[in-house]
Amino acid sequence: MADSAMEAAAARIGIPFIREAFADRGYRADGKLLARHEPGAVLGSHVEVVEQVLQLVLHQQVVTCEKKIIPLTAQSLCIHGDHSTALASLQAIQQAFEQHQIKKKAFSIC
Template identity: 40%
Template sequence: MEPIAERRSVDLNSDLGESFGAWTMGDDAAMLQLVTSANVACGFHGGDPSTMRATCRLAAENGVTVGAHVSYRDLAGFGRRSMAVPAAELRDEVIYQLAALAGMARVAGTAVRYVKPHGALYNRIVDDETQAAAVVEAVAAFDPELPLLGLAGSAVERAAVARGLRFVGEAFVDRGYRPDGTLVPRSEPGALLSEVEAIAARAVRLAADGTVEAVDGTRIAVTASSLCVHGDTPGAVAMAEAVRRGLEDAGIAVEAFV
């Protein structure tokens, strides 16, 4: 894989709308002034009807593109527990989440424009061909014009391309990478990054030439049209501010991919 050359623009996305009832997760209002795409939780790992609608409204007010952040049905585990869900059930649960967020987005004056799986589902469909196909079938059944945002070179990318869906690769500015291009599991050292200026520099490198340093020090190629700053990461707002400033100072426009 060749590094990306002469990058002039990149999307900045964040996982938002993950508060639930009396439980508040992150500072969505601040993040929505910095990102260009919002992955809005659909109620299965986080989010509830009022949070979904409010997040979509804030996104619309800030000109931020809304995406459906679909997940395993796992509120207790925040969608971070891998689950052996039968393919047909997973397909229908993804459709259910898409329909729920689409309704809230419509009444908030916007629309769902893409899909990004969350947490354990995101990581599982990097390799699991069966679950990857189920997610792709759900998106194709709901709206085949919706792009899928995920890890380049993954099973879900292959399934999306085979089904005729647009696939958009992304990279994580605040997560550790293994030498094979996959993410370091959150249970292992080096999974989460916190040094703001280093994260900003990493974002510029990812956008400018499509490379990132893995946990073993090797530099690997990453195909990414979108960069993610997790909304639930401690200091997420400061990270997003530094990343956006760094990109713009490097002459890289920050704009939605759809």
């Protein structure tokens, strides 16, 4: 996850780290994820997911559960496959990427 202890540990020992953000999860004002049992922890529709993804990709920011806009830079997006809206979210993200001419690329850290 972006801005995590894992990222700091990777930097300390000089190994590459890919910053990840969550397309379908709610964030707090401190940049941490809401716990799964909290209201808003999982975004309820593919429309919300696409809005969050576009904020992350185009503006390097996210709107928190408190309705604050905070910076969040990520190189990778996670979408949980166990949500009922996962497929619709992925399809909507693909359409949004095409509309905004956002290119996807694979990572190579070797």
